[in-house]
Amino acid sequence: MSNIIDYNEQKMVVDFCNSFFKEKGLSFSVEVPFFNHSIDVVYKDGNYLCAIEFKISDWKKGIYQAKNHLLGADYIFVCLPKKEYGNALDVELDRNNCGLILFDIKTKSWEIVKSPKLNKNALNKAKDILREGYEYSLENQIFKLMSALV
């Protein structure tokens, strides 16, 4: 049985992707290089590029990191373990136009609790860079490598 103490973010990424994208049937990639950092998960929904930051704890850091992706992503989310969070999280999510996904690490089920609005500030050049990173990650089967590691 999974215990949050033994869990880490990349395990969470792998479990989530196996569940979410199997059901949704969307193309996705992990550990996507974007400028001087990387994005945990990027997926395509139609013509839109969506970025997800995963955090076991420290949701503030998760939102801060997700915010950086607004340069190139059309939608951003943080994915946190399923539990009760206070109002402060809600406030920060709204302030940064960031969505929220809760993931149950025991049952591997997920729920989109908050959907962000379309990010109109994404730059076309940055979207191109994000797309390149996404393609790189797909071509190099980073998800397969990550799955083998965790």
Next chain:
Amino acid sequence: MNNFRHLLRYGTNAEQKYFTDDLANFYDGIIINANMAAFSPDAMAIFIVKKTTVKPFIIDPITHAFQHDQSFISNISETKKKIIIKKSISNLINSYGEELRDIVSESSSDVLTPKKQLNVSDINSGFIESFTENVLNFQRNISLSRKVEDYREYLIFSPDGQSSDIELNLKPMFLVAPYFYISNDELGWVDKNIQFIQKSKEKLLADESLLAQITVSHELIEMANGDYANSDLKKFVINEYKRQNNVSGYLIWINGFVEHEESIENITVYLDMIADLRTSGEVKIYSLYGSYLSEILTNPGLNLLDGVCHGLEYGESREVIPVGGGLPVPKFYFYPIHKRVGFFEMFRFLSSLKIESREKYLKEICDCNTCKSLISSKDIVSDFKIGFGEVKKSTFQVNGRLVSREFATSQTKDRSLRHYLESKKKEFDFVESKNPNDIINQLDESYEKYKNSFGANGAEHLSRWSNVLNAFLKK
């Protein structure tokens, strides 16, 4: 005119091309770490003699390396399956003499293995005598190499008309006395450093000049906040150096002093310390690892520093004990705020400015030759990305997890470095030609213009620098 003002730190042999040809006019002199010279003496000798014939240089003897934990000077030999002292350091130990070698190392086949670090108690009069002799001779003889003699003969017989009495740049501009790092809990090194200076002075030849290197801990600066005059730094360190009155100048290195991040109080102590040394008389004072702030201090109206050294896009600050370098990140030196900015931040900033013409880029961002050659179309952001942001992607394991990153290509690094060197030259020229108030006004204007452009602390250093410089001028 001061022609030893803008100094470059020689890091590795791969950097040689940035010291020559079209970039040779961008700096005045070179500082070379002794371990680099010890690692490849022939290459170093030829570099000094052949490629920088008109550039004065200094050898930093890095004698402090022997007082720290020996893990910093050792590595594991794959072939010998044991811990050995790094080759460059071993070569240096052998050059600095058997007294040092017997204290810090053991000989094992053809390598040196670590034994113990040098302590204050190891330094006796016999050690001072021989160590000083050897350290000075190492610097004097840096250009003595068979390859240099071969080159001299080539010049004599060269068909291009160079005469046989061509002056080869063979000797350092100054010799540097052996020195050790001074921290607040190891002030005993001050007395030893002074003895090394005195001994070095005795051993100088008629045409030689001596510099003393003062390498101090960051804590000594912090402890002097608010009251430099009564601080340990002044009483037990600077006063002792000033008492000697027998050196041509000082090289200053404060451990991990990052001028862009230091508080007003720390920067104030830095200026007070330099001003205090100035009262020693006709001495030269150089910052070994400085940024634009230190460059400002070379302004004739301030009369604090005579020169500043930095590396090739690094080395505007340095920790005494080397720490892991981390992953190199592409950065762009943004002249208006005198700071390297991450490519991500620069890309975002440029995009927000909506610069629609090359002319506007050259006016608002940079008009150096490198930027002029790279920014050629109306699509400024694309040109900038291609010129300064070309990367290769890589994914690797760190502590059991996968990490993806972008790394600058060699072309990106080259362009970024050329742009950096051009920006640095522009800075040195600017501070030399303006009066202090003009320089401070430029800091204030840039702060007002860019204070919200690069995050909460992106341009705050400009305000702190202005603050300290204004206070200093009022004293």
